[in-house]
Amino acid sequence: MDVIILAGGKIDAQDPLYPVMGGGYKSLLEVAGKPMVQWILDALNQSNKIDEVIIVGLKQDVSLASSHPVEILPDEGEIIDNLRAGAEALIELGRAPASHALLISADIPAITSETVDWMVDQVNLSDHDIYYSVIERSAMEKRFPESRRTYVHFKDIEVCGGDLNAVRLGEAVSEHDLVRKLTAARKNAMKQAFLIGIGTLVLLLTGQLTLKQAEGRICKRLKLDGHVVVNPYAEAGMDIDKPFQLEILRNDLMKKDD
Numbered sequence: 001m002d003v004i005i006l007a008g009g010k011i012d013a014q015d016p017l018y019p020v021m022g023g024g025y026k027s028l029l030e031v032a033g034k035p036m037v038q039w040i041l042d043a044l045n046q047s048n049k050i051d052e053v054i055i056v057g058l059k060q061d062v063s064l065a066s067s068h069p070v071e072i073l074p075d076e077g078e079i080i081d082n083l084r085a086g087a088e089a090l091i092e093l094g095r096a097p098a099s100h101a102l103l104i105s106a107d108i109p110a111i112t113s114e115t116v117d118w119m120v121d122q123v124n125l126s127d128h129d130i131y132y133s134v135i136e137r138s139a140m141e142k143r144f145p146e147s148r149r150t151y152v153h154f155k156d157i158e159v160c161g162g163d164l165n166a167v168r169l170g171e172a173v174s175e176h177d178l179v180r181k182l183t184a185a186r187k188n189a190m191k192q193a194f195l196i197g198i199g200t201l202v203l204l205l206t207g208q209l210t211l212k213q214a215e216g217r218i219c220k221r222l223k224l225d226g227h228v229v230v231n232p233y234a235e236a237g238m239d240i241d242k243p244f245q246l247e248i249l250r251n252d253l254m255k256k257d258d
Contacts, residue, residue: 001120001166002101003050003068004086005040007057009075016242027058027106029240032253036240039109039253041066046113049120054089055106056082087172097170100131105163110235110249110256119164119236122229129171129224133162133231134211143234146248156210157230164236171224 007027011018021029027037034042037055044050045067053068057075064070071089076082083103090101100123102116123131137151137158149160209217211228219226231237240246 001049001123002052002090002095002099003044003054003104004083004090004101005037005053005055005104005106006079006082006086007037007055007075007106009057009077009082017240017246020243020246025058025062027055028062029246031109031240031246032250032256034109035062035064036109037106038064040104040106040111041070043111043113043116044068047116047120049117050102052090052093052095054086054101056086057106083167083172087167087169091169091173095169097173098168100166100168101172103165103167105239107240108163108236108238109240110238110252111164111233112235115164115231115233115235118233119166119229119231123166126227128227129168130226131166131229132226133164133229133236134159135162135231135234135237139232140234140237144238144248144252147238147245149237153207154209154211154214155207159211159230160237162231162236163239164231164233 007025009026010024011021011026012023015026017026017029028035030036031039037058041053041064044053045065050068053066053070054073055070056073058072060072060074062072073085073089076085087101091097095101102119102123104111119131119133137149137160140147140149140160151158151160211230215226215228238245238249240249
């Protein structure tokens with residue numbers, strides 16, 4: 001399966017990581033001796049289920065090690081535009097619009113080939129337009145007890161979002177205004193709930209929605225065939241957005257690299 005790595009482009013002065021980096025490309029932030037994006041490539045390098053890799057949002061002359069073919073594309077600004085650029089590049093390489101690609105954020109450097117292979121297998125088990133991974137709170141707090149993630153409370157489970165997902169290429173290049181708005185609100189569960197309907201918001205606030213029910217409501221609203229997978233690997237949800245998260249993963253990966 002092909003992979004689109006969303007590298008995030010350059011950080012600005014408003015980014016919480018700016019004092020640490022002083023600008024530059026977020027995906028090149030040093031984490032335990034390597035650029036953050038190299039940790040992602042290392043996980044892909046150890047998988048035999050990966051074909052082409054597209055990195056969107058990084059300078060083209062960067063030196064990275066990959067056992068798979070890699071194409072680097074410039075930052076298009078918004079995540080949805082970077083996703084579209086990556087999908088278009090794969091279609092230009094001859095991939096069918098009906099095929100899928102993994103979506104990996106460059107800021108989850110703790111993922112492993114096992115994590116990647118698991119997600120590939122989930123996609124191959126069915127045939128949906130979008131696969132969105134979530135991590136159960138107990139799994140996240142067991143693996144990263146100081147992560148301070150924000151969780152969504154469903155009737156049957158408490159989860160946070162993951163940054164290892166998948167999409168059908170044809171859907172990635174299509175225009176979905178509501179998808180764009182949801183992507184922009186990805187860090188705010190309440191904004192997302194408003195976008196997917198007041199009824200869903202009420203049920204969410206009162207704890208009456210199961211995860212499966214939420215999946216059905218969101219997919220109906222978006223007019224997409226989506227599937228939520230509960231990812232057992234907390235590494236898929238441990239991203240680096242703030243300095244304390246950087247320290248958590250620097251310490252964690254230094255132990256791994258010893």
